[in-house]
Amino acid sequence: MFLIKYFKRGYKGVLNILYPRLCLSCNNVLHDCEQDVCHHCLSGLQLTGFDYRENNPVYEKLSAIVNIESATVLFLFDKSGIVQKLIHNLKYNNSPETGAFFANSAIDYLSNPGFFTDIDYIVPVPLHPKKQRLRGYNQMTEFGRNLGNYFGVPYTEKILLRQIHTESQTKKNALQRRENVKNAFKIAEAEKYKGKHFVIIDDVITTGATIEACAETILYNIPGAKVSVLALTMVL
Numbered sequence: 001m002f003l004i005k006y007f008k009r010g011y012k013g014v015l016n017i018l019y020p021r022l023c024l025s026c027n028n029v030l031h032d033c034e035q036d037v038c039h040h041c042l043s044g045l046q047l048t049g050f051d052y053r054e055n056n057p058v059y060e061k062l063s064a065i066v067n068i069e070s071a072t073v074l075f076l077f078d079k080s081g082i083v084q085k086l087i088h089n090l091k092y093n094n095s096p097e098t099g100a101f102f103a104n105s106a107i108d109y110l111s112n113p114g115f116f117t118d119i120d121y122i123v124p125v126p127l128h129p130k131k132q133r134l135r136g137y138n139q140m141t142e143f144g145r146n147l148g149n150y151f152g153v154p155y156t157e158k159i160l161l162r163q164i165h166t167e168s169q170t171k172k173n174a175l176q177r178r179e180n181v182k183n184a185f186k187i188a189e190a191e192k193y194k195g196k197h198f199v200i201i202d203d204v205i206t207t208g209a210t211i212e213a214c215a216e217t218i219l220y221n222i223p224g225a226k227v228s229v230l231a232l233t234m235v236l
């Protein structure tokens with residue numbers, strides 16, 4: 001027994017020298033006691049606590065425009081840039097480990113008040129098929145899959161679809177963004193999902209225009225549907 005333990009530790013140690021595990025945010029080598037993100041970066045990540053507050057700013061912002069059940073954001077978008085780095089990693093480096101890290105954070109954070117208790121599907125903001133083909137993945141897949149597995153709810157990219165390839169939103173103001181994504185989405189086989197509750201997941205909420213358009217598309221096309229929103233961070 002002792003020998004097996006010893007061997008395992010030694011093997012792990014050798015592996016760590018050959019392929020050191022790196023912090024998903026700063027790329028420094030992780031200590032044995034650290035997982036995915038080093039202690040320094042982890043201490044810079046601040047959970048929003050929005051859904052434990054009476055005035056939840058993301059819910060207030062979105063529910064003023066569209067009829068949603070609940071909405072929350074995991075981490076504050078702050079100057080340390082750690083959340084931004086992780087999301088950049090997720091978006092441009094196809095890093096499923098980062099998706100899983102965010103999912104574990106969400107599971108720890110959201111199990112309690114029951115954000116996921118009466119939901120039926122987890123759906124990401126879809127990329128246009130062309131863009132997804134080019135990028136090779138949707139950056140929210142691993143996050144959604146992990147959440148779905150944990151809460152026993154299907155994660156699917158086959159219900160909410162993008163039908164128009166919208167121009168980049170980065171240089172547009174709130175009104176232009178809303179106009180830009182107004183008819184961008186559609187639902188596949190809407191009749192099948194009558195009365196279901198969807199959680200739309202996204203990385204960053206900026207003006208909220210994209211999420212609102214997704215929510216409206218679901219509510220408008222699927223009779224009796226309900227929508228909630230979960231994002232990794234939000235630019236307030």
Ligand SMILES: [Zn+2]
Pocket residue numbers: 023024025026027028037038039040041042
């Ligand atoms: Zn780090």
